[in-house]
Amino acid sequence: MARDGVVLEVEAVSKSFGALAALTDVSLAVREGEVFSVIGPNGAGKSTLFNVVSGLYAPSAGRVRLHGREITGLAPEAINRLGVAKTFQITNVFPEISVGENVRVAAQSRARESGRLASLWRRSDVDARVGELLGPFGLAAKRDELAENLAHGEQRYLEICLALATEPTLLLLDEPTAGMTPGETKDATRLIREVARRRGLTLLLIEHDMSVVMGISDRVAVLHFGEKIAEGPPDAIRNDPKVIEAYLGGGED
């Protein structure tokens, strides 16, 4: 069933909350090693799509496949264990424990002891991995600080570290640069791209900041009122009249 090189396949997914159709018949295929972005105005259904893929919601209709294997409706923890990690639009870390402990608990979820009886008395040796994860994001010196005391940008990076610590093959980033200054956004974008390339990650990115998307994406899909209205390389998307209409036109007409 799996097409060659396709990591994630979303097939005709719809999701409605009561009478509200958040997603209607959305399909997309993310290929191995690419950076695929989903953009759209606020309320376009981007986060809902992420929540369906990551297992928070079961879709009302349609299927989701990972490496050809159906994952529709699996729980978030099960999908994570299959190699999908997610970062959150609103920073979602463990506030009252240290930065190092945050990453440690994430990293040990892939240790041998995880989910076994021995985890009750053994400790997983993940010190080295915690260091490797914190290093590239400039957080090594903050290892002993409480996560809640980090600056906003640093918390965004910690968020990404947590996701990477679970050794995903597919990383879902929900507006990773939300709340960053333009300078920070540029650095973050470069860093994310670099880390993804080094780890051979496939990225699925949600953004509403067009400038971020255009710089780093291989392909872009555009959602508008829960429907996919365009898909293609960034340059084609930039000039697509339907996309311009969605972003500039607004309204229902």
Added chain:
Amino acid sequence: MSRVVTWRAALVFAVLAALPGVPGISQYSLLLAFDALLFGAIAMSLDLLIGYTGLVSFGHAAFYGLGAYATAIVLERGVLSLWACLGAAVLVVGAYALVVSYFATARRGIYFALLTLIFAEVVYTFFRYTQTFGGSDGIQGLPDARLWPGAAIDTPLRKYYLVLTYLALAYAVCRLVVTSHFGRVLVAIRENEDRARFLGYSVQRYKMAICMISALLTGLAGAIYPMRSAFATPDLMLWTESGEFIISVMIGGLGTLVGPVIGGAFFTILRDKVSSYVDWYFIVIGVVLIVIVLFMPRGLLGFRRLLGFKQWRATA
């Protein structure tokens, strides 16, 4: 840090073991010490849930009481082995805790607390109104248990060492669990359980497991109680008892293990001392507790911070 903790703990237990050697210490004081340490051990087991995992159980009295009844029923039948009593408690409390923790961990926050409370009230009501188990009188006049044939646990001194041994073993188990791989996941669940799921952890299974551990430790403490009191009554399962466990954890310091032991012991001794002077002792205790909660929100152990300890709560 863990080696320091181990040495400090060993020192404390050595002091406690030497306590009966204090010249002129009364039998009564030894029995009070028994109660204090037992209460402390229960608060410590409850801390696994409240302090480490962020789950407030309002039903720990049921685990405690069931453990006590298990011992009472075994002793009443003339089986005097300590090990038979403990084994019976593990079976009974384990079976009950499996059901409670399965249903309670399916819900969060206040619903978890209410479910544990409701289950416990059902157990209380059952024992309170079932004449087979003595109804409101419970089971009275129990013989002393034996460590092995001929070695009766019959003096306050022996009883004291029984509870001290239990506390030391329970502390070792709790310490091991909270510093393990598993313990780190518990803290992550306390901090942000949704995020823990997205890191691949089956949160409900972790919650169930820690509920079982906490319940079994509390049940074993319950099994030891009748070996000093010679009775088990339904009042041990009353919800106010669960409330006192929670209060002990709070005044001792959440998520510290040692704090709740101190809190439980403090609470027991305070109640004993005040009630020997006045009938309205609970008002006095209430005032003391309010002062502690208002002015030492991190509990008695929060004072550590003033002594130069950087972190007040375990982050392991």
